[in-house]
Amino acid sequence: EPGGTVQTLEPLRSVDSIASQLLRAEAERTARAPLTDAYPELDIALAYRIQDEALSQRIERGENIVGVKLGLTSPAKQRQMGVSAPLTAWLTDAMTLPAGSPLPQDLLIHPRIEPEITFVMGRRLAGPGVTAATALAAVDRVYASLEIIDSRYLDFRFTLPDVIADNASSAYYVTGPVGADPAVLNLPLEACLLEVDGQLAATGVGAAVQGHPAEALAMAANSLAERGHAIEAGWIVMTGGMTDAVPVPRGTTITAQFTHLGSIGVTC
Numbered sequence: 001e002p003g004g005t006v007q008t009l010e011p012l013r014s015v016d017s018i019a020s021q022l023l024r025a026e027a028e029r030t031a032r033a034p035l036t037d038a039y040p041e042l043d044i045a046l047a048y049r050i051q052d053e054a055l056s057q058r059i060e061r062g063e064n065i066v067g068v069k070l071g072l073t074s075p076a077k078q079r080q081m082g083v084s085a086p087l088t089a090w091l092t093d094a095m096t097l098p099a100g101s102p103l104p105q106d107l108l109i110h111p112r113i114e115p116e117i118t119f120v121m122g123r124r125l126a127g128p129g130v131t132a133a134t135a136l137a138a139v140d141r142v143y144a145s146l147e148i149i150d151s152r153y154l155d156f157r158f159t160l161p162d163v164i165a166d167n168a169s170s171a172y173y174v175t176g177p178v179g180a181d182p183a184v185l186n187l188p189l190e191a192c193l194l195e196v197d198g199q200l201a202a203t204g205v206g207a208a209v210q211g212h213p214a215e216a217l218a219m220a221a222n223s224l225a226e227r228g229h230a231i232e233a234g235w236i237v238m239t240g241g242m243t244d245a246v247p248v249p250r251g252t253t254i255t256a257q258f259t260h261l262g263s264i265g266v267t268c
């Protein structure tokens, strides 16, 4: 029966072509309407298949996985984006911005910056059943970081499946100067001041991220396990913006100062 054929083949073809469309929007710096405008039936499982297919395409063109990121883990971010559940996405070496490098605005659509606490894994971490304590025990070092996000959707308007498919608006990340032993820090109390052109723009603490950034790390391990992935030794895990993200038009200077994890500056 022809209808049956269309129903089984169409979604498979779409995963490929939607992943390609999102990567093309990124390469061509053209924001587009959210997928759910045209495909309201897009669900979380299919969205992660699009995200994973886009990762495969990145790997085919020579990028290497360096870790994972969580998104929408803090009340500030959830409120700002109007999406009330966290997600995971992939980080590759093409997203690394070396400390001191200016932001490559020519490659971006409408970038925003957000401060995050980032882990570097000493050991492999695989769900299910990972707790914050077991997650933290697998961490080697903790860093301050800034993430530069750049949604491929017009005006950063999206639903949870849209932003999952778009690899959580990934663009670039910068890591701070201090790699601390997580055992010697009180991560919920680690604070951050975010300054835009020398003016205080936002403040946050580690507790904003799921109560403790290690809770976010455990959540990432457990949700990746549902899709057959582990967090590998040596990977970085960005735990999600602690504050609202701030827009960074060309010419903006951003500084994030952390209590114990040092300061990061980015010229945008």
Ligand code: OOG
Binding pocket: 069, 070, 071, 072, 073, 074, 077, 081, 114, 147, 149, 150, 151, 156, 163, 168, 169, 239, 240, 241, 245
């Ligand atoms: C989605 C990405 C969210 C975070 O840290 O919460 C994210 C977005 O806000 O565009 O990276």
Ligand code: MG
Binding pocket: 069, 070, 071, 114, 116, 147, 149, 238, 240, 241
């Ligand atoms: Mg982020």
